[in-house]
């Protein structure tokens with residue numbers, strides 16, 4: 086098996102996921118560009134390769150069992166193992182999101198991609214991650230999923246606008262990640278949550294104030310943790326995000 090570190094980033098065709106792939110590629114890693122659109126996936130792979138990254142395309146819709154199983158087979162055939170999985174793909178589910186008028190389909194869609202999608206991809210990739218000497222899983226969450234920040238009485242909008250779908254889906258993802266860390270605590274797998282900050286991407290109509298590249302930094306940090314690094318934590322650039 087190759088000595089080169091093998092990573093897979095979901096939703097890597099654009100936004101923060103693309104920049105995570107670029108950052109990991111710049112480390113000399115082989116990076117799987119997980120994306121559901123063939124055209125956008127191949128365009129991203131071409132751009133990453135032009136920048137010197139060893140990138141390869143991985144067809145991947147995180148909501149689709151068959152697609153995820155095929156992605157695991159592709160990574161296995163290409164590399165025989167996986168060292169780093171970055172679960173970055175995410176959606177808001179659509180607007181409006183106030184709990185009193187949110188369409189249940191909106192909430193379901195957010196959970197299906199942001200939580201169930203992460204579980205589906207993680208469990209499909211775990212057999213490959215277990216073959217790595219230093220496996221890392223990074224789940225891209227958001228500080229809008231922090232119940233501490235959401236319930237700050239002095240600043241109710243500190244953790245973003247009122248949301249009955251997207252923000253709670255990230256709280257759910259945080260809770261699930263803590264459970265993974267507990268189950269995997271006696272293994273060498275480190276699994277953590279990252280918040281990229283408010284970045285200008287398609288997700289928010291480019292209203293974010295940080296660049297996608299800045300948002301990628303926390304994921305790259307968590308993807309490159311040393312063996313004695315944390316697991317089951319929630320981090321942003323400035324440190325720990327409160328639950």
Ligand SMILES: NC(=O)c1ccc[n+]([C@@H]2O[C@H](COP(=O)([O-])OP(=O)(O)OC[C@H]3O[C@@H](n4cnc5c(N)ncnc54)[C@H](OP(=O)(O)O)[C@@H]3O)[C@@H](O)[C@H]2O)c1
Nearest residue numbers: 096100101146147148173174175226227283284286287288
């Ligand atoms: N931007 C922010 O301010 C911000 C803040 C906190 C957290 N985050 C989180 O950071 C992550 C990346 O967000 P972003 O801002 O870069 O958003 P983005 O530009 O909208 O990119 C989202 C990515 O996820 C992919 N995706 C969505 N559903 C998918 C599915 N079913 N299967 C595979 N890929 C799927 C998208 O693919 P398509 O192009 O095919 O739709 C796209 O590649 C998300 O988890 C988001 O919640 C973002």
